[in-house]
Amino acid sequence: MVKNFLTEPVFCDTEIEALFDSVTLARAMLRVEGALARAQADMGMFPLETAQAITQTAETLTIAPEVLAAGVTKNGVPVPTLVKDLRAAVGDPHADWVHWGATSQDIIDNALSLCYRAALKVLGARLRDLLETLERQSTAHSKTIMAARTRNQLATPTTFGLRIAQWAQPLIACETEFEQVRTRALRVQFGGASGNQTAVAPHGPDISDRLANELQLTPGIPWHTDRSGLQGLAAWLVAVTTALGKIATDVAILSRSEIAEAFGGTEGGSSTMPHKSNPVTAEALLSLARFAIACNLGLASAGIHTEERDGANWTVEWKLLPELLVTCGSALSLCLTLTKNLSANRETMVHRIENAPEMMAETAMFALSKRQGRQRASKIVAEAISQSEPLSVALRKLEPSIDWAGVFDFGKVIASSRRLQRDIFSHRNT
Structure with missing residues (x-):
């Protein structure tokens, strides 16, 4: 995303963005190469000291981001450049075993899964904090009578506490689904050139299982063109973010001048109208919800991978899924601010x-x-x-x-x- 003073306060989340920067992603790719070597040595494919040499080198090697970027420009992926530099650093007699039987997609998909896992850990904690805040606010307002609205019209009396609980309802469902979505999305990837593990046959499944154990990813068969796990993750992220958009919508309406029943988050001023108190936190949340939907549309269209491996659609995924994780993270942080500062005008209600x-x-x-x-x-x-x-x-x-x-x-x-x-x-x- 283009960053400037317009976009950063709303669309950026430095904690999650750092999990996908060039240095972190390169370290994740090198970590996968080391884990692959240990998995194959455990199978007896080469001596343990070879795996140790590859692992130790991978843990300490630094490859400049611009070098890897040049590799992407040349090859469409950074892995050939990374493997070349890793082999040179490992040296003889172990270098030939680096990246044995793997392909670029194996390394990148596993490395990104490690980054996704770290991001989901942050999101899971924020979602938990938000639900605890919503439950506290719901309890505090359990006797706060207000007008329910249906189809934008006054309906019957309800309580603000129930309205807040209803805000939490889809988020509770997302929290319940979290582990299942996470498990399915974070699958080990080891298929080799065409996804059939031919180069290491008949040991491919065993290597894959050991690699999954090394990386603490879900074991399974190669999924080079099966992006359904990541599509499910994207759908989950959108479900969370749009649920936050619902909260923002209600707060923005309730804080309107002629309604003035509830307020939350940061209130902003106008450049020309001194009386204005704009619901900027709620507005930012709505922007994020709509941006999340746009990201997911792009991911959905990029989910159709051709033949055994796809370059173009895969590349779109590199951009949009991290962006969607960042968007969801920013939305959770803003919604936590909004709900912690939530107040009700009981007399007006x-x-x-x-x-x-x-x-x-x-x-x-x-x-x-x-x-x-x-x-x-x-x-x-x-x-x-x-x-x-x-x-x-x-x-x-x-x-x-x-x-x-x-x-x-x-x-x-x-x-x-x-x-x-x-x-x-x-x-x-x-």
């Missing part, structure tokens, strides 16, 4: 319900229907709403036998909402 009697129409309907039947109840409620006096007063005149104060008691809303809150978070705590 209750006042809005009190000044919109139609919001209690459903409650009144069900109370009346038990005595009058649904059609008659509908007419009575419609007549009461048309009156200039408060709804409870009008209903008391039309049907004095019902305890309307009890019917309109918010305690029922709070009790029902709290039960659902607990149910939502119980899926995380079990």
